[in-house]
Amino acid sequence: MITIISGTNRPNSKTKIIAKYLFTQIANTGNLVKMLDLVDLNVDLLHHEMYTPSGQHPLISSLQEDMIDPANVLIIISPEYNGSFPGILKLFIDAVSAKAYKTTFGGKKAALIGVASGRAGNFRGLEHLTGILNYLNITVMPNKLPVSSVSNYIKDNQVSEELSVTLDAFVDEVLAFINVEQQV
Numbered sequence: 081m082i083t084i085i086s087g088t089n090r091p092n093s094k095t096k097i098i099a100k101y102l103f104t105q106i107a108n109t110g111n112l113v114k115m116l117d118l119v120d121l122n123v124d125l126l127h128h129e130m131y132t133p134s135g136q137h138p139l140i141s142s143l144q145e146d147m148i149d150p151a152n153v154l155i156i157i158s159p160e161y162n163g164s165f166p167g168i169l170k171l172f173i174d175a176v177s178a179k180a181y182k183t184t185f186g187g188k189k190a191a192l193i194g195v196a197s198g199r200a201g202n203f204r205g206l207e208h209l210t211g212i213l214n215y216l217n218i219t220v221m222p223n224k225l226p227v228s229s230v231s232n233y234i235k236d237n238q239v240s241e242e243l244s245v246t247l248d249a250f251v252d253e254v255l256a257f258i259n260v261e262q263q264v
């Protein structure tokens with residue numbers, strides 16, 4: 081199973097538009113795919129008990145069980161916030177890792193896309209994220225896709241033709257990387 085993570089809780093994010101496009105394209109290949117949108121983390125995650133399994137927020141537990149545990153591949157779309165990936169994404173990883181982090185993350189594969197209004201396409205943040213995912217024993221696809229000047233490639237909440245071609249090629253590369261033909 082593939083889980084796509086839209087890596088921000090900012091409402092109406094461009095990241096989510098790209099994540100939804102990828103979801104549709106991958107679903108059309110016949111692979112089992114789910115989408116985890118961090119905008120749904122609209123709950124109080126910041127409390128002292130969050131680092132213990134019993135103190136894990138029920139929403140985090142259910143997302144972990146439905147979206148992370150059964151996935152063997154994570155596709156993470158991350159916007160650039162202050163030169164890196166958003167804090168909510170790290171908070172989510174930390175909150176999930178409070179319970180069985182080795183089995184939750186270890187041995188999975190990941191592919192990364194950066195999204196930025198600026199010119200760097202969050203490439204720096206994708207490198208930061210790669211270091212963390214490698215620490216968690218996740219193999220990250222070497223070719224990461226930085227989407228720079230994103231406003232030029234999203235109009236009326238749709239990805240442009242030009243960006244769709246790039247994203248479609250990325251999906252092909254991900255499917256080859258995870259070595260799937262039919263069902264993941």
Ligand SMILES: Cc1cc2nc3c(=O)[nH]c(=O)nc-3n(C[C@H](O)[C@H](O)[C@H](O)COP(=O)(O)O)c2cc1C
Pocket residue numbers: 088090092093094095096159160161162163164195196197198199200201230
């Ligand atoms: C808190 C915050 C920090 C940001 N920092 C950067 C940045 O460092 N570099 C950049 O190119 N864009 C930055 N942006 C703009 C985002 O790249 C832009 O909003 C883009 O659309 C991707 O984010 P989105 O998915 O939230 O729409 C920032 C946006 C926010 C909300």
